[in-house]
Amino acid sequence: MQKLKIKTNYKSEVVDITKEIKEAVIKSGVKSGIVTIFCPHTTANVILFENSDTTLKRDLLSMLKDIVPFKEYSHSNARAHLKASFLRSNLTLIIENADVVLGQWQGIYLIEFDGPRERNVLLKVISD
Amino acid sequence: MQKLKIKTNYKSEVVDITKEIKEAVIKSGVKSGIVTIFCPHTTANVILFENSDTTLKRDLLSMLKDIVPFKEYSHSNARAHLKASFLRSNLTLIIENADVVLGQWQGIYLIEFDGPRERNVLLKVISD
Amino acid sequence: MQKLKIKTNYKSEVVDITKEIKEAVIKSGVKSGIVTIFCPHTTANVILFENSDTTLKRDLLSMLKDIVPFKEYSHSNARAHLKASFLRSNLTLIIENADVVLGQWQGIYLIEFDGPRERNVLLKVISD
Numbered sequence: 001m002q003k004l005k006i007k008t009n010y011k012s013e014v015v016d017i018t019k020e021i022k023e024a025v026i027k028s029g030v031k032s033g034i035v036t037i038f039c040p041h042t043t044a045n046v047i048l049f050e051n052s053d054t055t056l057k058r059d060l061l062s063m064l065k066d067i068v069p070f071k072e073y074s075h076s077n078a079r080a081h082l083k084a085s086f087l088r089s090n091l092t093l094i095i096e097n098a099d100v101v102l103g104q105w106q107g108i109y110l111i112e113f114d115g116p117r118e119r120n121v122l123l124k125v126i127s128d
Numbered sequence: 129m130q131k132l133k134i135k136t137n138y139k140s141e142v143v144d145i146t147k148e149i150k151e152a153v154i155k156s157g158v159k160s161g162i163v164t165i166f167c168p169h170t171t172a173n174v175i176l177f178e179n180s181d182t183t184l185k186r187d188l189l190s191m192l193k194d195i196v197p198f199k200e201y202s203h204s205n206a207r208a209h210l211k212a213s214f215l216r217s218n219l220t221l222i223i224e225n226a227d228v229v230l231g232q233w234q235g236i237y238l239i240e241f242d243g244p245r246e247r248n249v250l251l252k253v254i255s256d
Numbered sequence: 257m258q259k260l261k262i263k264t265n266y267k268s269e270v271v272d273i274t275k276e277i278k279e280a281v282i283k284s285g286v287k288s289g290i291v292t293i294f295c296p297h298t299t300a301n302v303i304l305f306e307n308s309d310t311t312l313k314r315d316l317l318s319m320l321k322d323i324v325p326f327k328e329y330s331h332s333n334a335r336a337h338l339k340a341s342f343l344r345s346n347l348t349l350i351i352e353n354a355d356v357v358l359g360q361w362q363g364i365y366l367i368e369f370d371g372p373r374e375r376n377v378l379l380k381v382i383s384d
Contacts, residue, residue, distance in 0.1 A: 001160075001224050019261050032257075032291050034348075034380055036162050036220050040231030042178045048346075050298045063324060063338050067195060074183030082191050083180055087333030090176075092162075092220045092292050092348045094380040096257050101378060105297030122229060124222040126160055126256050128382050129352050164348050168359030170306045196319060202311030209306055210319050218304075220290075220348045242303050250357060252290055252350040253382050254311075 001025065002123045008115035014049065014057040017121060018107040022100055028125035028126045031098045032052050037091045043080040043114035046121060051107030060111075080113040095125065130251045132157065137230040137245035141178065142185040145237040145249060150228055156253035159226045165219045166250045171242035174219050174249060179235030188239075208241040223253065258268035258283065260314060264371035270305065270313040276364040278288055287354045292379045293347045299336040299370035302347050302377060307337045307363030316367075336369040351381065 025035055038092045039046045041049055050056045056066065064083045091108070094101040102108070112117060130152045134145060141203045153163055167174045167226070178184045201208065222229040231235070238247060258280045262273055262308060281291055283288045295302045306312045306367040331337065347364070358364070 001222055001229065011217055034382060038222050038229065038373075040229065040234060042176075042231065048298075053331050055327045056334060058338055059329040059331055059334045059336060062329075068191060073187040073190075074176075075181050075187055077191055078184060078187045081184055082188060091218060092346060092379055094257055094292055094294050096380075101257065101296065103293065103298065103376075106296060120231075120248045122222055123304060124224075124256065126162060126382055128380065129350055129357065137275040147338075166357065168352050168357065168362060170304075170359065195323060201318075203309050203315055206315045210316060210361045218348060223377060226308055240309055248359075250350055252352075252384065254290060255384055 004121040006110050006114040006119045006121055008119060009118055010115055012061050013112040013115055014060065015108050016107055019081045020077055021108050021123065024123050025095055025100055026098055030095055031128045033095045033125060033127040034073050035093050035095055035100060036091045036124045037093065039110065041121060043077065043084050044083045044110060044112045044119050045084050047109050047111050048106050049090065050105050052105060065117060069098065077114055132221040132249040134238050134247045134249055136240040136245055138243055140189050141243055142188065143238045143240065144235055145238050147249065149236050151230055152251050153223055153253060154226055154236045158180060158223055158253045159215040161223045161253060162226060163221050164252045165221065165224055167238065168250060171205065171212050172238060172240045172247050173212050174235050175239050176219065176234050177237050178233050180233060183226065197218055205242055234236045259378040262366050262377055264373055264375060264377045266332065266371055267370040268317050270316065270369055271366045272363055274365050276365050277379065278377050280288040281351055281356055281381060282354055286351055286381045286383045289351045289381060289383040291349050291351055292380045293349065293354060293364065295346065295366065295379060296376055299333065299340050300366060300368045300375050302342050303365050303367050304347065305364050305365050306361050308361060333370055337370045
């Protein structure tokens with residue numbers, strides 16, 4: 001298992017971690033298989049998202065704000081937990097030619113709902 | 129493949145299955161690898177969620193009730209299916225030192241939208 | 257890694273790909289393990305969904321339309337990206353007896369939000 005440390009700078013933020021993930025896969029030495037990427041937090045997640053238009057990241061955060069209702073919840077930062085529960089807290093991706101397989105417009109992101117903090121992202125590479 | 133049987137007691141419910149999953153991983157004998165956890169149902173799911181504040185579970189069920197609109201759908205229990213489609217019906221987690229890697233505040237839960245029933249949770253452990 | 261090509265015919269559509277996935281798993285020769293199914297697109301996804309009542313597919317598309325607000329986003333086809341971000345863009349399923357393990361009412365679907373197009377679905381099979 002490898003561990004990455006990712007610093008977030010805002011309350012809500014979408015941070016590109018594609019490069020860090022690709023480097024970790026190369027470091028593992030596995031040429032063909034899968035990688036499970038895991039975020040051990042309840043108010044942050046790892047997601048796949050569009051990699052070219054940065055305004056889309058604002059659109060995503062804006063939509064999550066609209067969707068999770070501003071009502072009284074029992075838990076203090078309930079909305080951060082609920083936003084995170086929508087999204088995946090793990091990803092399993094394919095490795096081919098020692099590289100993570102992604103579409104042309106796809107990147108891997110940490111999405112933060114209760115920052116700023118230092119977050120961990122864990123990886124496990126499995127060879128086929 | 130291992131199969132767990134989980135009893136739910138209410139129409140909608142969030143049931144902690146972390147202990148059962150950890151025991152199944154120990155039983156597999158795998159010390160390092162990944163585990164795929166799968167819920168073979170269309171109105172229940174397995175999710176990661178916050179493990180300490182039980183009021184957050186009510187907040188999650190309440191939010192899903194708000195989000196999936198109370199309108200006329202074609203299918204009889206459409207809302208249960210649609211709530212389930214939001215969430216993941218499978219999880220792949222990392223195994224290290226014969227234990228499932230989870231954050232301090234994370235637990236593994238079965239989320240029921242059409243209970244009470246007996247539900248199956250399936251596991252497959254892969255060694256690295 | 258295997259690659260499937262799936263043609264979509266409408267702007268929004270839910271296409272059953274269960275048979276194609278099962279054939280790819282048989283072709284891999286793996287009898288027991290897991291399969292990671294990956295959709296390398298940002299406005300389409302692979303999901304598990306109910307396989308018997310076709311009206312539920314309309315209900316799902318209708319709900320996503322209701323949920324992602326019709327407001328001004330910065331990106332041109334933002335709503336297609338945001339709908340896709342709700343759902344999983346990958347699935348890892350269990351293989352037993354050379355077959356994908358699914359519940360009685362579960363099928364594997366490509367969900368299209370910006371068609372019609374030809375879409376790719378990638379598979380990687382891992383033996384246990």
